[in-house]
Amino acid sequence: MKRELIKFFMFAVLILVAPLALDGGYLLNVLVFVGINTMLAVALNLLLGYAGQISLGHAGFFGLGAYLSGILTATYGMNPWLVMPLAALIVGILACLIGFPILKLKGHYLAMATLGLGIIIYIVFNETVDYTGGPSGLSGIPNLSLAGITFDSDFKNYYLIWGFTLAVVLFSVNLANSRVGRALRAVHDSEVAARVMGVNARLLKVQIFTLSAVICSLAGSLYAHTITFVSPASFGFNFSIELLTMVVIGGLGSIYGSFLGAALLTLLPEFLRAAHDYDIIIYGGLLMLMVMFMPGGLVRGVPELFRKVFKRKGGAGHA
Amino acid sequence: MLEVSGITQIFGGVVALKDVSFSVSKGDITGVIGPNGAGKTTLFNIVSGIYTQTSGAITLDGKDVSGAPPEYLTRLGMVRTFQNIELFNAMTVRENIMVGRHTRSSSGLLACSLKMPWVLKEEKRIRTEAEKWMEFTGISDLADVTAGNLSFGKGRLLEIARALAVEPRIILMDEPAAGLNSQETFALAQLIRRIRNMGITIVLVEHDMELVMDICDRIVVLNLGMKLAEGTPREIQENHEVIAAYLGED
Amino acid sequence: MQFDQILQYTLSGLSTGAIYALIGIGFSIIYNSTGIINFAQGEFVMLGGMLTLFFVNALQLPLWAAIPCAVLSATVGGMLFERLAIRPLRRPTPLNLVIITIGGSILIRGISMLLWGKDTHSLPPFSGEDPIAVGGATILPQHLWILGITLVIIAVNKFFFYHTISGKAMRACAYNSRAAGLVGIDVRRMVLFSFVISSALGAVAGIIVAPLTMTSYDVGIMLGLKGFCAAIIGGMSGGIATVVGGLILGVLESLGAGLISSGYKDAIAFIILLLILFIRPQGLFGKAESERV
Numbered sequence: 023m024k025r026e027l028i029k030f031f032m033f034a035v036l037i038l039v040a041p042l043a044l045d046g047g048y049l050l051n052v053l054v055f056v057g058i059n060t061m062l063a064v065a066l067n068l069l070l071g072y073a074g075q076i077s078l079g080h081a082g083f084f085g086l087g088a089y090l091s092g093i094l095t096a097t098y099g100m101n102p103w104l105v106m107p108l109a110a111l112i113v114g115i116l117a118c119l120i121g122f123p124i125l126k127l128k129g130h131y132l133a134m135a136t137l138g139l140g141i142i143i144y145i146v147f148n149e150t151v152d153y154t155g156g157p158s159g160l161s162g163i164p165n166l167s168l169a170g171i172t173f174d175s176d177f178k179n180y181y182l183i184w185g186f187t188l189a190v191v192l193f194s195v196n197l198a199n200s201r202v203g204r205a206l207r208a209v210h211d212s213e214v215a216a217r218v219m220g221v222n223a224r225l226l227k228v229q230i231f232t233l234s235a236v237i238c239s240l241a242g243s244l245y246a247h248t249i250t251f252v253s254p255a256s257f258g259f260n261f262s263i264e265l266l267t268m269v270v271i272g273g274l275g276s277i278y279g280s281f282l283g284a285a286l287l288t289l290l291p292e293f294l295r296a297a298h299d300y301d302i303i304i305y306g307g308l309l310m311l312m313v314m315f316m317p318g319g320l321v322r323g324v325p326e327l328f329r330k331v332f333k334r335k336g337g338a339g340h341a
Numbered sequence: 342m343l344e345v346s347g348i349t350q351i352f353g354g355v356v357a358l359k360d361v362s363f364s365v366s367k368g369d370i371t372g373v374i375g376p377n378g379a380g381k382t383t384l385f386n387i388v389s390g391i392y393t394q395t396s397g398a399i400t401l402d403g404k405d406v407s408g409a410p411p412e413y414l415t416r417l418g419m420v421r422t423f424q425n426i427e428l429f430n431a432m433t434v435r436e437n438i439m440v441g442r443h444t445r446s447s448s449g450l451l452a453c454s455l456k457m458p459w460v461l462k463e464e465k466r467i468r469t470e471a472e473k474w475m476e477f478t479g480i481s482d483l484a485d486v487t488a489g490n491l492s493f494g495k496g497r498l499l500e501i502a503r504a505l506a507v508e509p510r511i512i513l514m515d516e517p518a519a520g521l522n523s524q525e526t527f528a529l530a531q532l533i534r535r536i537r538n539m540g541i542t543i544v545l546v547e548h549d550m551e552l553v554m555d556i557c558d559r560i561v562v563l564n565l566g567m568k569l570a571e572g573t574p575r576e577i578q579e580n581h582e583v584i585a586a587y588l589g590e591d
Numbered sequence: 592m593q594f595d596q597i598l599q600y601t602l603s604g605l606s607t608g609a610i611y612a613l614i615g616i617g618f619s620i621i622y623n624s625t626g627i628i629n630f631a632q633g634e635f636v637m638l639g640g641m642l643t644l645f646f647v648n649a650l651q652l653p654l655w656a657a658i659p660c661a662v663l664s665a666t667v668g669g670m671l672f673e674r675l676a677i678r679p680l681r682r683p684t685p686l687n688l689v690i691i692t693i694g695g696s697i698l699i700r701g702i703s704m705l706l707w708g709k710d711t712h713s714l715p716p717f718s719g720e721d722p723i724a725v726g727g728a729t730i731l732p733q734h735l736w737i738l739g740i741t742l743v744i745i746a747v748n749k750f751f752f753y754h755t756i757s758g759k760a761m762r763a764c765a766y767n768s769r770a771a772g773l774v775g776i777d778v779r780r781m782v783l784f785s786f787v788i789s790s791a792l793g794a795v796a797g798i799i800v801a802p803l804t805m806t807s808y809d810v811g812i813m814l815g816l817k818g819f820c821a822a823i824i825g826g827m828s829g830g831i832a833t834v835v836g837g838l839i840l841g842v843l844e845s846l847g848a849g850l851i852s853s854g855y856k857d858a859i860a861f862i863i864l865l866l867i868l869f870i871r872p873q874g875l876f877g878k879a880e881s882e883r884v
Contacts (some may be wrong), residue, residue, distance in 0.1 A: 034868055036816075046763070053746045060803075070686075074686070076685070077684055077687055078693075091754070111419075123869040124685065124868075124869070125867075127868055127872065128685070129685030129686075129689070130627075130628035130685055130688070130689060131605055131628075131823075131868055131872060133628075133630075133685075133869045134628065134816070134819055134823075134868070135865055138816065138861035138862075139861075139865065140858065141816070141858070141861050142858050142861050142862060142865075144857070145854070145857055145858040148854070149854040149855055151731045151853075154373045171724055189778065193454035193455065194454070196453060196454050196455065196456045197450065197454045200448065200453035200454075200456075200460065200464065201442075201446055201448050201453060201460075201463070201464065201467065202448065202449070202450050202453045203439065203453070204432070204436055204439055204440050204443075205443055207409065207429065207431065207432055207436075208429045208432070208440045210431075211428075211429040211430055211431050211432065212428070212429060212430075213426035213428045214391065214411070214423075215423070215428070215429065216426060216429075216440070216516070217410065217411040217412045217415075218389065218411045218415060218420060218421055218427075219415060219440050219441055219443050219503065219507065220412050220415035220416055220444035220507065221412060221443050221445070222412045223412070229450055233450065243370075247812075255411075255811070257813065263693060263697065263849060266693070267689070268707070274686075275431075281792075284487050285573075299706070301705070302697055302700065302701040303697070303698060303701030303702060304690070305694075305697055306693075306694045306695065306697030306698035306700075306701055307694070307698055307700075308694075309691070309693065309694030310691055310694035310695060310698065312674055312690075312692070313680070313687050313690045313691050314676075314679060314680065314691070317681070317682055317687065
C-alpha cells in the first residue's frame with residue numbers, strides 16, 4: 023500500500039505545482055474545469071468501473087448539486103458552506119431511495135433507466151422556471167469565501183476545487199484497495215459468487231451509487247460557486263455521455279485513468295477551438311475506438327502498446 | 342446439521358424436485374448423486390439460497406433458513422462452490438481468497454476511504470488468512486496470477502480455497518471433480534478429507550462414482566426429481582433401484 | 592374538459608404511439624436476435640427523415656422515389672453499423688455493447704449535423720394537408736398514412752417471423768443461438784438481418800412522422816428512447832404487445848401534455864419507463880423470467 027501513497031503524493035505535487043509553472047492565463051481556467059470533471063469522472067468510475075453498474079444519468083446529480091447550491095445561496099441567501107453539505111445530503115437521500123429499485127436492473131435496462139432518470143431531472147431544471155430560471159439559467163450565485171479569502175479568481179478557484187478533488191481521489195484510491203473495493207469488484211465479476219461469499223450485493227450497489235451521487239453533488243455545488251451561473255444545458259444527456267467517455271477512455275477501474283480521461287476531454291476541445299462542432303463526432307468515434315481496440319482504456323492500453331513495441335525490438339530486458 | 346424436508350420445486354410447468362427429504366450429519370461427507378436431470382444442482386441452488394423452493398423447508402442447525410438469501414446463509418456458516426466455477430476473473434488469486442474473508446471482517450465504506458488504523462490492521466489479518474488458505478490448497482505460487490488466466494484445475498482449487506477462507510461449518514460442492522483428470526481427482530479426494538478433518542461438514546454433488554464411493558460417508562440418490570435412496574456407499578451400490586436408474590431396466 | 596378535446600389528444604396520441612410502436616419493434620427485433628439493445632436505433636429513425644429530405648432537395652427526386660432511396664440508404668447504414676461496430680467486438684459485455692452503440696449513435700448524429708446542419712426541416716405530407724373530421728376532432732391525412740403503414744408493417748412482420756423460414760430462423764436465434772447454430776442457421780447472418788430490418792423499420796417510422804413533427808439531426812434521441820419505452824411495455828416481444836405498448840405510451844403522453852402540462856411531455860414517457868422497469872420489467876404482458884445458474 024506504500025506504493026499507492028507514493029503515487030498519490032506525486033500526483034498531488036504535480037497538481038499543486040502546476041499553476042505556479044503556468045503563469046495564469048486561459049489554461050489555468052481550463053484546469054479548474056479539469057478538476058471538476060476529474061471529481062465527476064472518479065465518482066462515475068467507482069460505480070461503473072469498480073461496481074460494474076452502468077449509469078447514463080450522472081449529469082443529473084451534478085446538476086442537482088449545482089442548482090440546490092445556486093438556488094439556496096443566490097435566491098434565499100443561505101450560507102454556501104452550509105448549503106453544500108445540505109445539498110449533498112438531499113442528493114444522497116434521493117440517490118439512495120431511487121437506488122434500491124433502479125439497481126435491481128442490470129446491463130442495458132439499467133443503462134436505459136439511468137438515462138431516463140437523467141433526462142427527467144434535466145426536464146425538471148428546464149420547467150421549474152420560478153426556481154431555476156428555466157433554460158436561461160440562474161445567475162448571481164456567490165463565490166465561496168473562507169477566512170477572509172473570496173474565491174473569485176482562476177488561481178484561487180484552482181486550489182479550492184483541486185483541494186476537494188485531491189481529497190476525493192485519495193478517498194477513492196483508499197476505497198478501491200480495501201475490503202469494500204474488493205467486494206465491489208467481486209460484485210462486478212460475479213454477483214452470485216460475491217453473494218455466496220457473504221457480500222450483500224444489493225446494499226453495496228446502493229451504497230456506491232449514493233456515494234457516487236454525493237460526490238457529483240459536491241462537484242455541482244463547487245461548479246456553481248466557481249462560475250456563478252448555471253443553466254440546464256450543462257447537465258443534460260450530452261454531458262452524461264461526456265463523463266462516460268472520460269471514464270472509458272481513461273480506463274474503467276482506474277482512478278488515475280479517470281483523471282487522464284477528464285483532462286483529455288476537457289483540454290482537447292480547447293485545442294480544437296475551430297472544430298467545436300466536431301467534438302460530438304470525436305466523442306462518438308473515441309468511444310467506439312476505445313471499446314474496440316483498447317477496452318482497458320489508455321491507462322492500460324498505452325503501456326501495453328509500449329510493451330509490444332519493445333518486445334518486437336528484440337526483447338532482452340524488461341517484461 | 343442440515344435438514345432438507347419435503348423440498349418441491351416447480352419451474353413453470355416442470356416439476357424439478359418433488360418432496361425431497363434427507364439429513365446431513367455434522368462432520369460427514371455426504372454425496373448427492375443421480376443421473377443427469379435428476380435435480381441435483383437445482384437442489385443445491387435451493388439449499389444455498391439462490392432459488393427459493395416452491396414448498397418445503399431447509400433447516401441449518403435447527404434454524405429454519407427457507408428462502409434466506411446466500412449472503413445470510415454465509416454468515417450462518419454455509420458456503421458453496423459452483424459447477425462451472427464462478428471466480429472473480431479480473432482479480433488475482435490472492436484477492437479472490439481475500440473476498441472470502443468478507444464475513445470475517447467488518448471495515449465499512451467510510452472507514453476504508455479514510456484508511457482508519459483499525460482498517461489497516463484488519464487488512465493485514467485478511468491477507469495473512471488468505472495466504473494460509475493458499476498454502477492449504479497448494480496454490481501459493483499462483484498468488485498474484487489473475488484468476489481468469491488459471492487452468493480449470495487450479496481454478497477449482499482457488500474456489501475451494503476461497504470457500505474455506507469463509508471458515509464455514511458446512512461446504513456444498515457442486516461437481517468439484519468435473520473436468521479434472523484422475524490425478525487431480527485423487528488430489529481432490531485428499532483435499533476433501535483434510536477439510537473434513539478440520540471439522541467441516543461437506544455435501545457434494547458428483548458424477549464421478551469412484552470419488553463418491555471412496556470418500557462419502559453417506560449417499561443420497563436422486564432420480565427424476567425424487568429421492569430414490571439414502572444410505573452408506575455399500576448400501577447404495579447394492580440397491581437395485583439405484584442400479585436400474587443408472588443403467589436402465591434389464 | 593370536453594370530450595372533443597380528449598378525443599383530439601387521444602387520436603394524435605394514437606398516431607405518435609404508432610411511431611413509437613414501429614421504433615419499439617425495431618428494438619425488439621435486434622434484442623431478440625442478439626440480446627443487444629441498440630442505442631443507435633433512434634438515429635436510423637432520424638436518418639429516414641433526413642435522407643429523404645436530402646434526396647428531395649439536393650438530388651431533386653420526387654417524394655415517391657426519394658423515400659425508398661432513403662430507406663435503402665438507412666438500411667445500408669444499419670448494415671455498416673453491424674459490420675463495423677458490433678461484429679468485431681472482442682468482448683461483447685453489456686457494458687461494451689452499450690458504449691459502442693451509444694458511440695455509434697453519437698457518431699451518426701454528429702455526421703448528420705455536419706452534413707445537414709442543425710436546422711429543423713419539414714417534409715411535405717404525402718397527400719395534402721386538408722383536415723378530416725372525426726367526431727368532434729380533426730386528423731390530418733398524414734395521420735391516416737401513419738396508421739395505415741403501421742398496420743401493414745405489423746402484418747408483414749407477423750407473417751415474416753411466424754410463417755417464413757428466415758423469420759423463424761431469426762426467432763430461433765433469439766431463443767437459443769447455440770442451438771440455432773447447431774441446426775445449421777447462420778447466426779451471424781441472422782444478426783445482420785436483424786439490423787437490416789430494424790434500421791429499415793426505423794427509417795420508415797422517421798419518414799412517415801417527419802411531415803407532422805419536423806425533423807433535424809437530433810430527433811433520434813427522444814424518439815429512440817420513447818420507442819424503447821414502447822418495447823419495454825410490450826415485453827420486448829416485437830409483436831402486438833409492443834404495438835399496444837406504443838399506443839398506450841403515445842396516448843398517455845398526448846393526454847398528459849394536453850391536460851396537465853406540455854413542458855413535461857417528454858418526462859411522461861420516461862416516468863412510465865422507470866415505473867415499468869421498476870414494477871414490471873417483463874412488460875405488461877410478459878411472464879417473469881427466472882435465471883439458470
